[in-house]
Amino acid sequence: MISQKWSKLIKSLHLKKFRKAEQLFFVEGEKAVLxxxxxxxxxxxxxxxxxxxxxxxxxxxxxxxxxxxxxxxxEQVGTFTSNNAALAVVAIPQYAPFVETDGHWTLVLDNVNDPGNLGTIIRIADWYGIRHLLCSADTVDAFNPKVIASAKGSFLRVKLHYGDLTPWLEKAQQPVYGAFLNGDSVHQLALPKAGGFIVLGNEANGISDAIAACVNRRITIPAFGQAESLNVGIASAVIVDNLVRLSAK
Structure with a gap:
């Protein structure tokens, strides 16, 4: 039986302010808990x-x-409509400050709001061996239950650093690529070398003006149909795949 004390605590962890205060989050489901x-x-x-x-x-x-x-x-304390296995209450990790590493790719998220999108991006980063994400303070919390569920186990291997993006990007020693509707095609880029920063913007408004000023190369996914735009999670997969593939040649 889950005691009233623990039930109240777990339910409070659905909200960011209580996760921050308690420095705890929860993981649910057999595979994720294991x-x-x-x-x-x-x-x-x-x-x-x-x-x-x-x-x-x-x-x-x-x-x-x-x-x-x-x-x-x-099921009563978590977010899953069906959970016949387990739920774990876990301490939020304290990561060392981000340090740029030459030859490595880093994803930069400027006000990505949707938990499902962030979870997808974390999984994409993990798939392509990207170990760090820089997130604006207004990007959705990495330990939101929906982010954790969407990221599967990839949140264990990808570190998310939150803060003002500008100082990180202004002192970048490697190229800063930004995803825009107008820019150089990701299919035809000539990369000076492997590694750099890949900036992705808000679902509705794209990259903010302040962060756009830090981008030194605008890139785009060329369209062959009539869709207005791509979901940021899908866009991140296409861009990362192309940049990692091109830089590996």
């Missing part, structure tokens, strides 16, 4: 069904506190 435990992130509490603990008895010792509960209890 990945968090395998990665040895500090799990403060683990709640699971009897079936989950029967199939993975070692997990009972991998958290500071473990307790059996019903699937309906997991």
């Amino acid at each position: 990945e968090v435990l395998a990665a040895h992130w500090p799990v403060k509490a683990l709640f699971g069904t009897a079936d989950f603990f029967d199939r993975y008895p070692e997990t009972a010792y991998a958290a500071e506190m473990s307790h059996p509960c019903s699937a309906s209890e997991l």
Whole structure:
């Protein structure tokens, strides 16, 4: 059974202000919880069904506190409409300050609002070996439950750094590419070398004027049809694939 104290805490973690105050977030579902435990992130509490603990008895010792509960209890405190496995309450990691690394790609997110888009971008970064995302302060919180669910286990391997993007980009030693509707085609770029910053903007308004001033090369995905624009998650996949492929030649 999930106690009233823990139930209240987990429900509060749906909101950013309480995640920030408590420095905690939660992960739900069998696969995601097992990945968090395998990665040895500090799990403060683990709640699971009897079936989950029967199939993975070692997990009972991998958290500071473990307790059996019903699937309906997991569904009541979490966001999943169906969860017959587990939910983990995890400490938010404290990352070292971002340091630019020559030859490496870094994604830069300027006010990306949708949790699903951010989760998708985290998975794309993980797929292509990008280990750091720079996020404006108004980009959706990385530990939003919808971001965690959308990112799958990739949030364990990609570090998100939040703050004012301008200082990072103004002192960049590598090229700063920005995704715009008008720019050089990503299919035909001649890259000086591998690595740099890839800036992606807000879903509705694109890259802000302040951040656009830091971009030294505008790039675009050429359209062959009549669609007005691409979803930022899809756009990030196309751009990253092309830049990583071209820089690998």
